[in-house]
Every structure is written in C-alpha cells, then in structure tokens.
Amino acid sequence: MGYITSALAWVLQYISEAVGSYGLGIIIVTFLLRLVLYPLTVSQAKSMAKLKKIQPELEEIQKKYKDKPEEYQKRTVELYQKHGVNPLGGCLPLLLQLPILWAFFPILRELPTSDITKFMGIWELSQVAKDPLYILPILSGVTTWLQSKVTSTGDSSQSAMLVVMPIMIGFMSAQFPAGLVLYWITSNLFSIGQQLWINKKVLSAEQGGNAK
Numbered sequence: 301m302g303y304i305t306s307a308l309a310w311v312l313q314y315i316s317e318a319v320g321s322y323g324l325g326i327i328i329v330t331f332l333l334r335l336v337l338y339p340l341t342v343s344q345a346k347s348m349a350k351l352k353k354i355q356p357e358l359e360e361i362q363k364k365y366k367d368k369p370e371e372y373q374k375r376t377v378e379l380y381q382k383h384g385v386n387p388l389g390g391c392l393p394l395l396l397q398l399p400i401l402w403a404f405f406p407i408l409r410e411l412p413t414s415d416i417t418k419f420m421g422i423w424e425l426s427q428v429a430k431d432p433l434y435i436l437p438i439l440s441g442v443t444t445w446l447q448s449k450v451t452s453t454g455d456s457s458q459s460a461m462l463v464v465m466p467i468m469i470g471f472m473s474a475q476f477p478a479g480l481v482l483y484w485i486t487s488n489l490f491s492i493g494q495q496l497w498i499n500k501k502v503l504s505a506e507q508g509g510n511a512k
C-alpha cells in the first residue's frame with residue numbers, strides 16, 4: 301500500500317498543480333486509472349454478458365434443485381463450465397479499485413488547505429463534504445445505481461442489492477472526504493460510459509461474428 305500511495309500522491313500532485321485544481325486532478329487521475337483498467341473492464345463485460353445469456357438456465361436449475369443444495373451447486377458449476385463462464389470475472393475490476401480507495405485516504409488527509417484543494421468553490425477535498433443539499437453523496441448513490449444497472453446480469457436475486465447498495469454507498473459517502481467521493485462518482489461515470497461503449501462496439505461485434 302505504501303508504494304501505491306506514494307505513486308498515486310506524486311501523480312495527483314503533479315497533475316493537480318499543472319491544471320491548478322486538485323478536483324480536476326482527481327478527475328484526470330481517475331480517467332487514467334480507468335484507461336489502465338480498460339482491458340479488465342472488457343473482460344468483465346464479456347463475463348457479465350455470458351452470465352446474462354445463461355440466466356434463464358440458472359433460474360431453472362435454482363427452481364429444480366432448491367431443496368438439494370449440493371446438486372444445485374454441481375449443476376451450476378457444470379453450466380458455467382459448459383459456457384466458459386467465470387462467475388468471479390466481474391469482480392476483478394472492483395477488487396482492484398479497493399487499494400486505490402485505501403490509498404486516497406492518507407493522501408487526502410495530508411492535502412494542504414488552499415484554493416486548489418477546494419472543488420467548484422464548495423467542497424474542501426480533504427474534508428467530509430458538508431453541503432446542506434448533500435450533492436456529492438446523492439450523486440455517489442445515483443451513479444452507483446446507474447453503474448449497477450448497466451452491468452446487471454438480470455438475476456432476480458440481485459434486484460434487492462441494486463437498491464440497497466446505492467443507498468449504503470450514499471450514506472457512507474456522507475462520512476468520507478469529498479475528494480474520495482469525487483473519485484468514486486467520476487469512476488462510476490467513466491465505468492458507465494465504458495460499459496455502454498463496450499456493449500455497442502465490442503459485444504455487438506462479437507455477437508455478430510458468432511452469428512456468422
């Protein structure tokens with residue numbers, strides 16, 4: 301974590317001083333990180349697309365073997381193997397973001413209070429966002445919901461999480477430094493854009509090739 305924090309702090313400081321704003325610096329760094337993670341995002345999208353395709357079969361297995369958990373697990377694994385699906389493939393980009401989130405905490409705590417660490421004249425990035433309208437926490441929850449919607453496999457068992465997770469993220473964001481919440485919102489927005497692009501250009505082209 302020390303190496304990640306030091307590298308991230310250097311890049312953030314360099315870019316922020318160049319553009320004259322730590323807020324813009326966080327947005328640019330987030331964009332660069334999303335570009336680095338793009339190959340993994342494509343892999344994630346392909347895994348989620350395969351899961352979505354076999355969802356009806358998964359639900360049928362769940363209904364048929366709901367009282368036989370061992371048989372249910374066996375049939376599910378067989379279905380994954382048949383279609384070449386890695387059920388954990390969609391989790392990797394999220395897991396890789398966790399060290400980045402942890403690295404941002406000490407960086408933001410040590411930011412000097414100055415004009416360039418204040419975003420849009422409202423939020424001091426090193427402190428908890430204390431605006432009366434809770435704009436950043438609300439945006440955090442909304443973008444988390446949108447990001448979950450565009451990557452959803454259509455699994456009915458996940459419908460509750462699509463509601464609970466954004467609310468939980470929004471509540472937690474009200475306790476975090478504004479800079480960290482800005483990173484999360486920006487990351488969600490880029491993730492949504494990347495997912496829509498992948499759906500249109502990568503997955504549709506792949507499906508067209510398979511059809512041929």
